Amino acid sequence: MFNTPLPTVNELPSTRKLLRSTVIAILVAAGLLVTVVMPSEYAIDPTGLGRALGLTQMGELKIILAQEALADTAPPQQAPSAPAPAQQVAQVQPVAKSVAPPVAIPTSALKTNQITVMLKPGEGKEIKLEVLKGRTVSYEWTAVGGPVNYETHGEPYNAKKGYFHSYGKGKQVKDNQGEFTAIFDGTHGWFWRNRSNSDVTISLKATGDYLSVKQ
Incomplete structure (x- = not known):
């Protein structure tokens, strides 16, 4: 049986490094949320980058598809299109x-x-x-x-x-x-x-x- 030596205190990351890594991860996740997830899923594009990349159009199409699917499940009483x-x-x-x-x-x-x-x-x-x-x-x-x-x-x-x-x-x-x-x-x-x-x-x-x- 092999025993893996435990890391020493000096080898462990410091609290400052852990905190910095956590902040960086939060900032990256927030950036992806605003520039990628929100435009592509909800057609919300506060930065304008989503429309430039074509992600906002994808989100708009998803919304239209969802609305059209709901319309298909409703009874055909939509004569008031006139x-x-x-x-x-x-x-x-x-x-x-x-x-x-x-x-x-x-x-x-x-x-x-x-x-x-x-x-x-x-x-x-x-x-x-x-x-x-x-x-x-x-x-x-x-x-x-x-x-x-x-x-x-x-x-x-x-x-x-x-x-x-x-x-x-x-x-x-x-x-x-x-x-x-x-x-x-x-x-x-x-x-x-x-x-x-x-x-x-x-x-x-x-x-x-x-x-x-x-x-």
Whole structure:
């Protein structure tokens, strides 16, 4: 039987070293929490580093996926999707009156993008546009390969966790078209979920006064 000699007092780390190591470990853990865990899991990005690394977008997608999963378990009583466009129509006229007189938006400010995404069975994806408050975007999209669940929604910049505004949604839909007017500065767009057993291709055409496309 072998006896392992015990370390001497001089070989043991001092209390000061242990305390310093503990403080360093706490600081590293806090840094990872703020820069990695919070953006990727909860879409909370106080430093802005998470969005630069693409982690905040991952957190936003997780929140949308969770909300969409909850919506799927609810009974299909969501016929009131019609009122959302009615509210938008009521908002379009005041915004147009306030924006048009001071600055006439040139025709060159309007953009058109055609984007295609493929959804595997059970997969969900989204496309977002950066749109400023009061600006309008018209769109149309089609699903080839089967119907999909969708939601048109937007989140303001630096939104609180879980906050978003829904412009409309539907289940088992093969196409949709319309327009929305941004009610705040932020990202606005579409989320699709393929609940079928085959691949589905989404073809989107968006036209309007927006800053950029985020996918």
